[in-house]
Amino acid sequence: MSRRVRIATTSLAGCFGCHTSFLDMDERLLRLAGQVELDRSPLTDRKQIRHCDIGLIEGGLCNSENIELLRRFRACCTTLVALGACAVNGGIPALRNRYTLEECLREAYLEGAGIENPQIPDDPELPRLLENIHPIHELVTVDYSLPGCPPPADAIWALLQDLIAGREPVPPLELIRYD
Amino acid sequence: MMQGAAPVGESWITGLAATCGGDATALLPILHEAQERFAYIPRAVMQQIARTLSLPLAQVEAVVEFYHFFSSQPRGRYDIFFSSCVIDRLRGGDESARLLCERLRVTPGGSRADGVVSVRHTSCTGMCDQGPALLVNGHAIAGLDRERSEQMASLIERRIPLREWPRGLFRIAGNIRRSGPLLSGEIPPGAALQRALSLGRKGLLERLERSGLRGRGGAGFPTALKWRACREAPGEHYVVCNADEGEPGTFKDRELLRRHAHAVFEGMTLAAWVIGARRGFLYLRGEYRFLLQHLEQVLAERRGMGLLGERIGGGRDFGFDITIRLGAGAYICGEESALLESLQGNLPRPRNRPPYPVTHGLFGQPTVVNNVESFAAAAHIALNGDRWLTARGTEHSRGSKLLSISGDCARPGIYEFAFGTPLEEILDACGARDLLGVQMGGPSGNWITPAEFQRSLAFEDLSSAGALMVFGRERDLLEIVHGFSRFFAHESCGFCTPCRVGTGLQARLVEKLCLGRGCDRDLERLRSLGELMSATSHCGLGQSAPNPVLTTLAAEPQRYRKRLNSTAFTPDFQPLRELRSCGRRE
């Protein structure tokens, strides 16, 4: 392969833990840098996405911006990967699905303990919220998933090496985890 | 007396328990009484029932939660259940439900604030030949047109007690359209029994065996084999008649019980005599409560004639009696082992098999469970010889079969046809023309397209426990399948994973297709889910729940394709509908 594999990453309703785990690949990041070119990603701070070979999505869907961004990634990436528990099944943010959005906002901004100046943020710049958190496969086609909160760096490494080499990724049993 | 009712005296329940047998089998009848009395079953009453019957409270609670016609929350004084059967809906069920709800100012699924009315939906009520139908406090009202809806609304608004409503409202038509040996034959009470006594037990079993009678409840198991195996098993024996008739589109047992109850009871008595049972049960679906009085009366007559009770037929060694138990709205109770659990006061969940009921049935004792029609046919064979059955039918399916025909045809009702009759002939007889297809055997059966109408009624060809649902060309196949899939999601008992979760997902995916939001992936998901459910489900319900989807998908893929969204992938939720602008009022 002459061109380096182009990768984009993003975090939707996630905590950047998966990105941190990505960085946990440590010195292997240097080898990766030789294999891939990072496109749009919080790690590059590039704001526009070009056509990419691989898109790594951290986090599920909680608002209109997530929806747009995920669709954009899907349109631009040949292979889309759900990276981590939140992208795969909603994860911790989806704990809020047992309440209505209204209840959550009231608790967070009006009635919870220690709130000063209670008010629900209503700046028109803010993205609109989804009534429920959704895993990303409910909105777009997902090619591969890597569960874990976060997925171990070794698992991310193994997955990327498989994808870069054009192999069907088969995660080693000991690297599959949901927590 | 309604909401917040003071718990009744313990004596009321002990009294009831005593009349119902005093053991766990009394649970269902006591719950019926309590539901009727309070319009729900208060926890305090559950506690007393549990104490009286020596059952864990959680078991009583579980049973109350399971059955559709019991409720742990107050319901209206007039508690209405609309039939959500696909056929009732073809006949305008939704429209009449809407009208009645409007008149009564109540939303389906809810109760009116004053506690007078509550409205819900229930599965098929067994009135597809005269729908749309509903139940009010457990009593069936069919042919629900505008006029009847208005009439009901007015009776309810004037708080007229149900027992003072015009009898005509509760009239259920017979709709017997074509009779054969079973429907036109008469058995003078006791005649078959007398013949059997002269034949001897072995003689009767041989006669039954020669006739080749196979069970009419669906599986087609040879009846003689069942009776013989049960007879040979050691223990205290029981006879159970399965009158649950819960498969949507089936209502033939309704008329057998109404017109030929003697024959059915005689068949049960024969079985009891052969296997050595002293007790029998007829498990009647709750929707057929209107038959209860009549059936009790026939039982009383038979006791009077010495055909039930001690020393039947003058013999010293033969005593047998029959108790009727009323179901409470759960399709799974038609599955024989769930039915037995229900009788025992347990959650009606199908048992692991083996062992089978013939050796480990009611209370773990040898039990014969047969369909209503099977018992009636057995009585005829006992009286008239095996030729009565073998004169008709095919090699593997002897005799005739009752069909409940409903849907888009000129003459819905009950038809008796010889096995081997081609479907076209049957459809001709009921006046069905220009069809999209038929659903043979109800939702758990198969979709048959016009190209297959030359196939014939038989266990080895088109098998049906009694339902034949007819759909005209103008009908929407996906809506039909949607109705069926909702039925299964509603009726899954929840015991096993593939059916509990699978039926729910299946209904959701079919709904998505109906809304025109489906994509190829949804068809794939339906197929793999269907394969899983039929291969791994614990009982017949889950195993057959994907049938309507799988058979229509195989036979009519283009009807599905036409409804797919043009995009390759469609989401599982509607993002625009779910977006909220927080803080700001929308």
Next chain:
Amino acid sequence: MNGPTFTIDGRSVPFTEGQSIIQAAREAGIYIPHLCYHPEFRPHGSCRLCVVEAGGRSVPACSTPAVAGQQVRNRTERLDRMRRTLVELLFVEGNHFCPACPKSGNCKLQAVGYWLRMLDTPFPYLFPRRELDASHHDVLLDRDRCIFCELCVRASREVDRKNLFAIGGKGTRCRLLVNSPDGRLGSSGLSLGDRALQVCPTGALLPRKGAFHVPVGRRLYDGRSIAESDE
């Protein structure tokens, strides 16, 4: 040894009359995935994970008797695929947020998911709203994680002799009921030593103290699969 035998994936397995396929398999050291089966209790047959092929049909190994000479198939691609889907369905119908669950690492549902290489599911999550019961001093009942295996029901009835649990409801509205006057765990008489608590394969019934005490890496299924540590 000349008792009856049958085969599992071609391997000869001895059994005694009346044993189920899974019992004989266990004695021979062959793992057949399961969740609701437990050797101490009568087979239940609800999870369906132990589905095997025998006599041309798919049957549950826990409640199907072994038959001499029969050829049973356990590890086929089709069976493992169906099992994986069954586990997916269990995840989809509940609320399993493993990162926040004290049972994580010791959970059979999770471990069998790993073993079957379940990474995700094509199905939408149902996110049910189920009632949490925190009324007991020592034990939490988190119905979000209940898979209706009825192990607690059986253990409480047969071992603890307290009969504290039952499954109520129907279909996806099933829920675990507590057999106490107010229906809550606090007044049920459940104690920490109850077998019912120990056999729960998931984090539905959990001791409140001791959560997250065992460090990651030393939990039951860290570093060894459920097939290796099967009880």
